[in-house]
Amino acid sequence: MSVRIAVAGTGNIARIHVEALRELGDRVTVVAGVDIDEARAREFCAAHGIPRAGADLPAVLAATRPDLVHVCTPPGAHLDAARAALAAGAHVLVEKPPTLTLREFDELAAAGPVATVFQHRFGGGVRRLRTAAFGRPLVAQCDTSWFRPQEYFDVPWRGNWHTEGGGPTMGHGIHQMDLLLAVLGEWTEVRAVARRQARRVATEDLSLALVEFANGAVASVVNSVLSPREESRLRFDFEWATVELTHLYGYGDDNWRVTPAPGHEAAVKAEWTGPDGPSGHRAQFAAVLDALEAGEPLPVTAAEARRTLSLVAAVYASAFTGRPVRPADVGPGSPFYDRMQGSGPPWEAP
Ligand SMILES: NC(=O)c1ccc[n+]([C@@H]2O[C@H](COP(=O)([O-])OP(=O)(O)OC[C@H]3O[C@@H](n4cnc5c(N)ncnc54)[C@H](O)[C@@H]3O)[C@@H](O)[C@H]2O)c1
Incomplete structure (x- = not known):
């Protein structure tokens, strides 16, 4: 049986969605494309052979x-679109x-089961790493060092809190931070600095954080849009191995390097086996279809996505209050629960 999919929001990322879905063959049929700009929806559907276009x-x-709705609108419209999809069954x-x-996220999760796209969780390397036994994780580094020139921010919705929810911490580094949490689990405390260092924006253009985890690991995190040599990098030092991922916007098997500690060569080699293949939307969509067929919650689940969003909120909370922040500090009652x-x-202070 082919899963029937509608796409809400037919802009840039929607194109990546339908191209990735096409690669899944007859497991899926894209039945509709919807956009508040109806002409855009029509053009998109005509270009991709999708039978039904509309604005409502x-x-x-x-x-x-x-059976499934992919919400590809700007983030401020995700909640309403998800509610409409859930209401339609x-x-x-x-x-x-x-x-x-986070407040909006809790409203979203209360409306029904909603999965989030974090496509880098689904490449072979991350799936291997999540099950490999390399001893205790001790220290990690998580860098999103990207470059966005001033012209990138000239579009009215970019660089603003009310449309993007933040700068590189929310919009760019969230993928790498999500991977960090996919591997290390619950975070317990964050100390952070955020700066508006070089771009004319309302949000930060740079943040740095120290993150502590329930399992005892400690990580440093950099989120930058100021870095001329661009790189996305994760490094985990476990007791028996260093595992490094170096890429930019997505990874393949060649982007990983595993270095055993002396005396652990054979054991580490034996552990670093299992799934392979690149990260990306196609890999996540295949996992979503597998879950749908098995009647399991679709990945990435609300609990996991919330943890990542709460880390983003905690980076802002710590940077803007100058204090260490724990998960409860960004819960209901905190100003950082209502607005990132x-x-x-400090640069907005009178
Ligand atoms: N996973 C990734 O790597 C990745 C990469 C880029 C963008 N994104 C995300 O994808 C989403 C869309 O980004 P984009 O770059 O495609 O933006 P975009 O502006 O190119 O496209 C968004 C589309 O949604 C339409 N739209 C706006 N409000 C709507 C509504 N209420 N109902 C229906 N359509 C509506 C717009 O008219 C536009 O066509 C964002 O959440 C963005 O963060 C994810």
Whole structure:
């Protein structure tokens, strides 16, 4: 049976979605494309051979009865689109960041089961690493050092809290931080600095954080859009091996390097086996279909996506209050629960 999919929001990332879905062959059929800009929806559907285009999401869902809705709108519109999809009886997969705030995320999760796109979790290397026994994780480094020139921010919705929910911590580094958490699990405390260092934006253009984990590991995190030599990098030092991932916007098997500690060569080699293949939307969509067929929660689940969003909130909370922040500090009642910038960055102070 082919899973019937509708795409809400037919902009840039929607194209990546339908191209990745096409690679999954007859496991899926894209039945509709919806955009508040109806002309854009029509053009998109014509280009990709999708039978139904429209601007009214509930009406299109009622007419086409999809099994699954991919929400590819800007983040501020994810909650309403997900609600419409759930009301129509469909499963929901929303693009990252799932919402602009933790409050909105909790409303989303309360509306029904919603999965989030964090496509880098689904490459072979991360799947191997999550099951490999390399001893205790001791220290990790998580860097998103990217470059976005000033012109990139000239689009009105970029660089603003109310449209993007933040700068590189929320919009760019969230992928690498999500991988860090996929491997190391619950974070317990964050100390962070955020700066508006070089770009004319309302948000930060740089953040650095020290993150402590329930399993005892400690990680440093850099999120930058100021770095002319761009790189995405994760490094984990376990008791018996160093595992490094160096890439930019997605990785393959060649982007990994595993270095055993002396005396652990054979054991580490034996552990570093299992799935292979690149990260990307196609890999996640295949995992979503597997879960749908097995009647399991779709990945990435709300609990895991919330943990990543709460780390983003904690980086802002620590940077803007100058204090260490624990998960409860960004829960209901905190200004950082209602808005990622909470009480506001120091550069907004009168
Ligand atoms: N996973 C990734 O690596 C990745 C990469 C880029 C973007 N994204 C995410 O994808 C989402 C979309 O980004 P984009 O770059 O495609 O943006 P975009 O501006 O190119 O496309 C968004 C589309 O949504 C439409 N839209 C806006 N509000 C809508 C609504 N209420 N209902 C229906 N359509 C609506 C817009 O008209 C536009 O066509 C964002 O959440 C972004 O963060 C994820």
